[in-house]
Amino acid sequence: MPSPLRLGLIGCGKIVQMAHGPAYLEDKDAVTVVAIADPKEENKLWGRDFFGVPDKELYSNHQDMLASADLDAVTIATPHSKHAEQVIAAASAKVAILSEKPMATSLEEADAILDAIELNAVPYGIVHNFLYTQSMQTALRELEQLPDPFLGRTSGMTLKPTGFGPGHEDSALAWRASKVAGGGCINDTAYHEIYSLQSLMRSPIRYVEARVGTIRLDLDVDDIALLLCEHENGALSTMERSWCARSPNIHFCEVHTNEGSIWLNNRKDEPEGYRRSTADGDWQTIELPSSRLTTHGTYFSESFNALAKGKRLPVTGDDGRSILAIIEAARKASDVRKAVDLHEFRR
Template sequence: MKKLKIGIIGCGSIAEHRHMPEYHANSGTVIESVCDINDERASVFADLYQAKMYTNYKELLAGSDIDAVSVCTPNYLHAPISIAALNAGKHVLCEKPMATSMEEALGMIKAARNNGVKLMIAHNQRFVQSHKKAKELIEKGEAGKIYSFRSAFGHGGPEGWSADGKESWFFKKNQAFIGAMGDLGVHKTDLLRYLLGEEFAEVGAFVETSAKEGADVDDTAVCVLKTASGVIGTLAASWSYVSKEDNSTIIYGEKAILRLEDDPVHSLIVQYANGETVKYELGGIQTNKEGGQKTSGVIDHFVESILNDKEPSIPGSEGMKSLQVILAALKSSETKQIVRVN
């Protein structure tokens, strides 16, 4: 079987810990080329994976025999690089948030459609076992009518794992565009849309910079979200959780409460209205630390969608809907008003 040839654009932490090792482990792919403006960093991974090395993504797209690329760059480059790759006829897996505006996101979607190639956004929370099981139970009616939810994603900040530490692009508005809300909040927005099976209609938010000195992006945000059918809840995204990471979601329904990633042993706990409790041990959420889920599922799904010529489950349109909620949260914080999501 012919292997898909992959180009990695951006050799930072997410590429090092997720994209490269997962492509390397996938029997259907080979890492053909790597690219980073930091030539030392690019050189390390070119040697490790015996790949061609580039410091300019345009040269990689023009001179490298590849089928698909992973875009793992700072946020402000996601759209221009993805569009260039799509226009070059390459399938694209782009990190989140997919873009910095709706116009950019629509440009990416249009480029994929015009060139007949796949565009997938790397929202990995949909592939977590507890989340998949919870969606299955909700769809089967186990929770009954959903009333509300509470979701959080917080840790000590990107300096703990970013390739550039405290000097990371994550803290610079001109490169990141958005802080904890783009890094973490967009993940939970996507997860909630996936679990609830409907879109958010209204957003209210407080978005602050309180924990990271010198950062000109948000590091702590709390949003109130309302779906089209009237399900309401909160989403917190923060880089100010100085001890244990919180990656939990709780769904409150008519027949049951579902607690996801809220317990160190049981990744899903269902507490039924009749007093019964069912605990699931489904393995931890993916993490770079020991004991976590080893693969994100994102890369395998992307590869499968190309090999089987199927639309990926998180195409550009899905990434855009999750981005839209984050953009509405920013607007709400700025205007001090509830914002409707178009």
């Protein structure tokens, strides 16, 4: 593919305005935004002004953009329930695709996506942005020199704002609280903890026991997810994510090996956000390396450059499906009140 890539945006809402858009500009040699599709006029106008996209390349829907714009790739940043239709349409248009997580709202949709990707032979990746914090990158490098962890845990205990629900005035909050839009705690936020901890554990999850439900908020989606996992190598891990209770340590991951342990804030690089211990349990705070790129900037730079060079994307559709399978297994485990084998969900 050419460099810079000609990029079309399917969705130009809050996540693009706060994170994706500034990240694209961190590596201007890699990508140029040339077209935008969004049903909201204010989002299109923001994108026009921010990226310098001409008015004739502003579209109200992705179908018109895919039919008319001259594109190498698209990014998809829309409510979860729209991902499958939009990815399949982009694949049929023969453009490369980087989609926000989760790739879909069900494994049936995910498999339809992968079928379309294979049929049209186009690159397809998922945004797992928190793999690219300096804390996560440091931990993943250090774990290459240690035995595989035997135990891990992650926590993300947050409290949603007053009025959180499908009727919230902020549309980015409203759809996340809606079942029909694919919202919910485990789909939207626990997702990040699942891929972060599984990556740190260095072994795929095999069995899941879980409780996923709504225990405090007046919603038709879950507000808490608690998972107990056994990995393929026999290691154990736990994950907890809440929308209904806040902890002082809002986000963290920790893993333990026979030669030492690592604790980190997996979502944000901060002065006290990375600690390491010896096998004897002597913890020390470690200074993280600096980076000229933000977390999203690093993810998109690596992905755009992989596309330009024809290389494998850093997070693939198969990677995204594996996390969706864990989520579906957790929901089933919560329903049947017993552990579920991930092999039941193989493609």
